[in-house]
Amino acid sequence: MDAAVLFFLSSGLFLGWSLGANDAANVFGTAVGTRMVRFATAAAICSVFVVLGAVISGGGAAHTLGKLGAVNAMGGSFMAAFAAAFAVYFMTKVGLPVSTTQAIVGGIIGWNLFSETRTDTGTLVTILGTWIVCPLLAAAIAALLFKATVYLLRVTKPHLLRADAYTRLGLILAGAFGAYSLGANNIANVMGVFVPASPFTDFKVLGLVTFSSTQQLFLIGALAIGVGVVTYSRAVMVTVGRSLMPLSPVAAWVAVVAHSLVLFLFASEGLERLLAENGLPTIPLVPVSSSQAVVGAVLGIGLVRGGRAIRWHVLGGIGAGWVLTPLIAGLICFVGLFFLQNVFNQQVYRPVPYVVSDQVLDRVAREGVSVAALGDLSGRTFASARQFRGALDKLSGLDADARAQVMIYAERADLFLDPAGFAGIDPLWLGKAQIEALARLAGRRYTHRWALAEALARQSEDWRLRPEIRINKTYNKELRRKLDWVFRNFQAEP
Amino acid sequence: MLPKTLGHAKNVPLFRRTKALENEIDAFLDKLSQAGLSFRRAVQIYLAEGATAEFEEKLSDVNTLESSADHLRRGIETQLYTQTLIPESRGDVLGLLENLDSVLNLFEGALWGFSIETPDIPEQFRGDFAVLADQAVNGVESIVLASRAFFRNIEAVADHMHKVMFYEKEADKVSTKLKRAIFASELPLAHKAHLRSFVEDIDNVADRAEDVADRLAIYTIKRTV
Numbered sequence: 001m002d003a004a005v006l007f008f009l010s011s012g013l014f015l016g017w018s019l020g021a022n023d024a025a026n027v028f029g030t031a032v033g034t035r036m037v038r039f040a041t042a043a044a045i046c047s048v049f050v051v052l053g054a055v056i057s058g059g060g061a062a063h064t065l066g067k068l069g070a071v072n073a074m075g076g077s078f079m080a081a082f083a084a085a086f087a088v089y090f091m092t093k094v095g096l097p098v099s100t101t102q103a104i105v106g107g108i109i110g111w112n113l114f115s116e117t118r119t120d121t122g123t124l125v126t127i128l129g130t131w132i133v134c135p136l137l138a139a140a141i142a143a144l145l146f147k148a149t150v151y152l153l154r155v156t157k158p159h160l161l162r163a164d165a166y167t168r169l170g171l172i173l174a175g176a177f178g179a180y181s182l183g184a185n186n187i188a189n190v191m192g193v194f195v196p197a198s199p200f201t202d203f204k205v206l207g208l209v210t211f212s213s214t215q216q217l218f219l220i221g222a223l224a225i226g227v228g229v230v231t232y233s234r235a236v237m238v239t240v241g242r243s244l245m246p247l248s249p250v251a252a253w254v255a256v257v258a259h260s261l262v263l264f265l266f267a268s269e270g271l272e273r274l275l276a277e278n279g280l281p282t283i284p285l286v287p288v289s290s291s292q293a294v295v296g297a298v299l300g301i302g303l304v305r306g307g308r309a310i311r312w313h314v315l316g317g318i319g320a321g322w323v324l325t326p327l328i329a330g331l332i333c334f335v336g337l338f339f340l341q342n343v344f345n346q347q348v349y350r351p352v353p354y355v356v357s358d359q360v361l362d363r364v365a366r367e368g369v370s371v372a373a374l375g376d377l378s379g380r381t382f383a384s385a386r387q388f389r390g391a392l393d394k395l396s397g398l399d400a401d402a403r404a405q406v407m408i409y410a411e412r413a414d415l416f417l418d419p420a421g422f423a424g425i426d427p428l429w430l431g432k433a434q435i436e437a438l439a440r441l442a443g444r445r446y447t448h449r450w451a452l453a454e455a456l457a458r459q460s461e462d463w464r465l466r467p468e469i470r471i472n473k474t475y476n477k478e479l480r481r482k483l484d485w486v487f488r489n490f491q492a493e494p
Numbered sequence: 495m496l497p498k499t500l501g502h503a504k505n506v507p508l509f510r511r512t513k514a515l516e517n518e519i520d521a522f523l524d525k526l527s528q529a530g531l532s533f534r535r536a537v538q539i540y541l542a543e544g545a546t547a548e549f550e551e552k553l554s555d556v557n558t559l560e561s562s563a564d565h566l567r568r569g570i571e572t573q574l575y576t577q578t579l580i581p582e583s584r585g586d587v588l589g590l591l592e593n594l595d596s597v598l599n600l601f602e603g604a605l606w607g608f609s610i611e612t613p614d615i616p617e618q619f620r621g622d623f624a625v626l627a628d629q630a631v632n633g634v635e636s637i638v639l640a641s642r643a644f645f646r647n648i649e650a651v652a653d654h655m656h657k658v659m660f661y662e663k664e665a666d667k668v669s670t671k672l673k674r675a676i677f678a679s680e681l682p683l684a685h686k687a688h689l690r691s692f693v694e695d696i697d698n699v700a701d702r703a704e705d706v707a708d709r710l711a712i713y714t715i716k717r718t719v
Contacts, residue, residue: 035581160587160645161519164580165512248582 004346005197008078013224015085016190019100020050020228021092023186025236026259026290027178029097030252030298031171032234033241036164039234045172046179046233047226053183054222055215066192067104069484071111075346076337077193080107083333087325095235095243096321099289102127104189106326110333115349116384118407126287131322134288135296137266142258142300149254167249174256181263182290183222191221196488240294244314245302258297262288269474276470292322354388354410355381355447363409363450364402373397374406381412408450415446416492424489430482433462438486449487456486515579518570519645522591525563526598527638530631532556533601536608537627537696541620545612553605560602567591586713590641593706597634600702604695613692614685622672626665626696633661633703640710644717651714658707665700669693 028042071077084103091098105123112119153163200213241247247255264271267288275282295318302310337348356377365371371378373395382388388410392403419442425435437459446452456463465479466472536552543549570591574584607613615623640654676689 035578038578154649157647159516160580160583161512161516162509165509169508 005074005194005199008074008197009194009199011078011082011085012191012194012221015081015088015100015104016221016224017228017232018085018088018092019186019190020047020225020230021232022088022098022228022236023100023182023290024050024179024229024233025097025240026294027182027256028175028233029237029240029294030247030255031175031241032237033243034247034249034252036168036171036249036252037175039237041172042175042237043230043233045176046229049176049179050183050225050229051219051222053180053185054187054218054225055183057180057184058187058218058222066188066190067101067108068189068193070108071193072350072352073347074193074197075340075348076111076115079336079340079348080104080111080329080333081190081193083107083110083329083331083336086332087329090328091321091325092232092236094317094321095239096318097236097240097291097295098321098325099130099291100186101189101289102130102322102326103329106329107333109326110330111337111349113330114334114337115351116386117349117352118385118389127326130287130289130292131319133286134262134266134292135299137286137288138258138262138293138296139300139303141261142254142297143304145258145261146251146254146301146304149250153250164249167253170253171249171256174253174260178256178260178290181260183225186225187218187221190225191217239314239318240298244295244298244311244318245309247298247301251298251301254301255294255297258300259290259294262293262297263290269477273471273474282470351383352385353381353383353412354385354407355412356406356410357447359451360406360410360448363448364406367405367409369402369405370397373402385411409448411449412447413449413487414492415449415452415487415490417441417444417446417452417490418492419443421490429485431462433460434482436460437463445492449483452487452490453483456483511573511577515570515573516645518566519591520642522563522566522570523594523638523642525559525566526594527635529556529559529563529598529601530634530638532559533605533699534627534631536605538624540608541615541624545609550609553609556598556602556605560598563595563598567595583713583717586716589709590644590706590713593702593709594637594641597637597699597702597706600695600699601634604692604699607692607695611688613688615689615692616679616681618679619672619676619689622668622675623693623696626668626672626693629661629665629668630696630699630703633658633665633700636661637703637706637710640707644710644714648714648717651710655707655711658703662700662704665697669697 024043024046028037028046031037032039032042068077068080071080081104084100084107087103087106088098088100105127109119109123111117158166195214195217198213198217200216202210202212204210241252265283266286269285272282272285295315299310299315340346341348356374356379358378361371361374361378364374376395377391380391382391385407389403389407392398392406398406417438422435422439422442425438427435430438434456437456440459441452441455444455446455453463457465463479463483465476468476532552532555536549536556539546539549539552571588574580574587580587636654636657640651640658643650643654672693673690676686676693679686681689
């Protein structure tokens with residue numbers, strides 16, 4: 001166990017801690033803010049279910065690296081995670097509910113800028129969409145749900161105490177489910193990049209259940225989230241549940257349920273596939289975030305009650321926090337990487353060269369890109385995405401689409417299907433046909449990821465992407481995840 | 495969904511404590527209502543026969559009701575706070591219960607007055623005394639109904655509230671009329687003053703019921719916005 005790895009792991013734990021401190025408010029903020037659930041009770045339930053979610057359901061993400069997987073060196077992941085954690089910590093200190101995912105994306109963009117890697121413009125659009133679309137959807141759903149609940153209460157006329165007891169139970173159940181999915185969905189982002197360097201080994205509990213090293217790592221990360229909830233989440237809870245707008249207990253319940261509904265309806269690929277398989281119209285998936293959803297839900301209830309109770313200056317502060325979070329994370333990451341690389345001599349990124357070889361020219365020609373237009377560049381190698389992009393931009397006769405294609409196919413990778421690497425393949429992760437296909441290619445080298453992917457596709461149907469229609473979306477996503485895993489595992493040592 | 499299960503959850507152990515507390519609040523309101531009925535009966539007995547054994551029995555009924563209502567109220571208040579129930583309406587419910595309890599104290603105080611001071615009520619005033627006691631008790635009955643509605647059916651609170659106001663006005667009219675008649679009579683001043691204090695004791699019950707109604711109106715608005 002390398003001491004450096006342990007040190008790098010610390011920023012993952014810091015990220016987990018700040019995630020717990022901030023995101024617990026999304027599921028329990030309204031319950032605590034309305035004093036329906038004591039902070040201590042909420043913190044206890046939340047931590048327990050975060051840990052359960054992370055260890056039980058988060059395990060499914062064991063082979064993916066989470067968002068930080070885009071960063072290709074441990075030092076870089078450390079700094080991106082640290083920057084994100086710090087940005088979220090700062091926002092938590094001020095009591096603002098912000099999106100941890102956006103902080104991580106901000107950190108990655110900082111790394112992209114530093115390492116001269118290209119940033120997908122889709123990422124920025126996603127963040128912007130989350131700030132606007134997600135609160136609007138949540139507000140609409142919360143408003144409808146609030147009206148419906150008030151109507152039902154009027155019809156059923158429960159005793160004041162009975163209504164109180166149901167609402168409290170509802171808040172606790174919704175909070176527990178919310179905490180479970182919080183753990184399941186976020187643990188990969190917190191701990192994913194550290195999985196390949198996990199210092200733990202698998203062991204069996206009572207000879208029955210295997211407790212994998214990944215699960216142990218996730219447990220540690222989840223405990224960090226839990227500690228964040230218990231030690232530092234109160235301020236954000238008060239903002240969500242009381243400062244933004246005084247809520248009634250029923251409104252508190254409506255807010256947290258509406259928030260969960262938005263996450264389920266508009267971000268669930270499982271639901272989309274289920275609808276598609278049954279020939280039903282699907283709900284368009286939009287970028288959503290828990291923090292944005294709960295704030296939107298509270299606003300929706302405020303507006304349906306006339307809007308007088310909403311404290312707009314608090315909302316302004318929250319909005320500013322949303323915009324600042326990725327910016328702060330990006331800035332800290334960029335500056336931090338500079339120090340990490342130049343003062344502490346750590347490798348913070350692996351350079352990704354771009355090469356315009358004959359193989360690449362052939363390949364882009366098949367995509368309909370005019371090879372003649374690339375004339376000057378052929379045979380040349382570029383040290384980074386930025387340099388290659390600069391060279392491409394100078395060419396005339398290539399449209400933006402063609403340039404994007406060339407960027408994808410020219411990216412160089414050193415892949416070696418080392419026969420020694422086959423021992424580590426988890427037969428539950430890759431299918432039998434997939435492993436056999438890999439084995440047939442053992443010993444070969446590839447200089448581009450797409451080349452290996454195409455070679456695998458020729459070997460077995462199980463490595464072929466299906467047509468990009470809705471029903472195949474999950475299948476293709478899963479397959480891409482497996483390909484990513486292959487690229488990572490058979491990366492040749494430089 | 496929350497309210498759909500309302501009907502089925504009556505026997506769920508999870509809500510047993512809630513159910514018990516609901517029962518205690520109902521029992522408290524029952525005590526107040528019963529104390530009103532005993533008070534009316536006691537005044538009728540006193541007017542007809544004086545401070546007889548039957549009167550004293552009614553007085554002791556009201557005493558018992560008052561102390562058990564006190565006991566219930568304290569238990570309810572403690573539970574509301576220790577279990578942090580109804581955080582939004584807790585203060586209001588406490589205020590309501592304490593004010594209702596003070597109505598009970600007024601019943602008890604007025605009857606003790608009759609028992610200790612045994613006022614001599616001349617025949618010509620007895621009818622109005624009976625009417626006054628009636629209106630006061632009617633007012634209390636209405637505030638009990640309004641309070642029940644506050645817990646069970648918030649929209650029905652208004653149906654009972656206006657009656658409290660009505661009975662208070664009627665009680666005021668009778669008490670003014672009675673006091674005028676007393677002071678216009680040939681009785682000695684000390685006797686007049688003595689009688690007046692009893693008129694006021696009974697009228698106070700109706701006044702206090704109206705005070706409770708005023709507060710309840712605010713609590714109700716708070717819960718419906």
